[in-house]
Amino acid sequence: MDILTNIVKVINEYLWNYGLLFLLCGTGLYFTIRLKFIQVRKFGRGFKMAFGGLFKKNKDKADAGGMTSFQSLATAIAAQVGTGNLVGAAGALIAGGPGAIFWMWVSAFLGMATIYVEATLAQKFKSKRWSCGRRSSLLHYGSL
16 A cells, blocks of 8 residues: 555656646647736726726626626636635745745736636637526546
8 A cells, every 4th residue: 555655756756746736837838928918918908997997887687697807817817716715825934934926926817818728728628508598618628
């Protein structure tokens, strides 16, 4: 049993310490370069689309059963950011110091391009099924 535990520990160490780090950051860097720094280029437009209608007198109303752009943003943020992320940032600050926060910012910047591609794929390949409404998730378009 100790042999199996040691094998799993070694595999876990390489996957989490090296493989996943390079895979996630490398994918983010690839999409950042390929999309010509979409995080910076389209930041103003995204901010305007998300928060532009908050201060209008004639607020855009969602259609029947739909969501406004701000409601959609709030739902997406709720899905991405949870209590674990807040506790994880505090734990990283305690364990790694301010340098850990810097690297979290770098990975978040690269992750913006990755989540942009994921959201674009979800919209491009969404489908309507007879029993479950619209489907547009990684599990759906990843199995195409």
